[in-house]
Amino acid sequence: MASAQISEVYNCTAEEFFKIVVDYEKYPEFLTGVSSVKITKTDGSVKEMEYAVSIVKSFKYKLKVTEVAPSTVVFTFQSGEMFKTMKGSWTIKPDGEKCKVDYAVEATFGMLVPSFMADQVVKINLPIMVQNFKTRIKKIYGK
Numbered sequence: 643m644a645s646a647q648i649s650e651v652y653n654c655t656a657e658e659f660f661k662i663v664v665d666y667e668k669y670p671e672f673l674t675g676v677s678s679v680k681i682t683k684t685d686g687s688v689k690e691m692e693y694a695v696s697i698v699k700s701f702k703y704k705l706k707v708t709e710v711a712p713s714t715v716v717f718t719f720q721s722g723e724m725f726k727t728m729k730g731s732w733t734i735k736p737d738g739e740k741c742k743v744d745y746a747v748e749a750t751f752g753m754l755v756p757s758f759m760a761d762q763v764v765k766i767n768l769p770i771m772v773q774n775f776k777t778r779i780k781k782i783y784g785k
Contacts, residue, residue: 647746648768653785656734656741660712672778674770726750
């Protein structure tokens with residue numbers, strides 16, 4: 643199993659960050675490697691969606707996401723080409739005019755996925771993702 647976690651303080655409120663995190667279909671506009679996100683089902687605060695991603699190779703997978711505004715987003719793997727399992731969460735806490743965000747993910751991969759690819763998908767992209775969110779915050783909120 644590959645796992646990773648990161649904590650970061652972002653220059654926006656918890657509510658503002660939550661709005662960016664749950665705007666899944668906009669991810670291709672600012673997250674490196676995300677080709678598309680399509681919400682396929684919504685039931686209150688629970689959504690199902692399909693991601694198309696290109697990191698080392700292109701693949702698709704489906705997640706089920708539960709949102710608790712404005713503090714938590716929990717996701718679990720439903721099906722897909724590369725992962726056997728995946729689960730993770732965003733935990734967003736106010737920090738004055740900013741917010742502290744904890745992101746965690748755990749994944750197991752199919753037998754045909756080399757360990758270097760698993761590491762890249764789970765760990766190496768975290769600092770890039772953090773920077774992508776900081777850039778998005780600046781673009782959306784001017785902060």
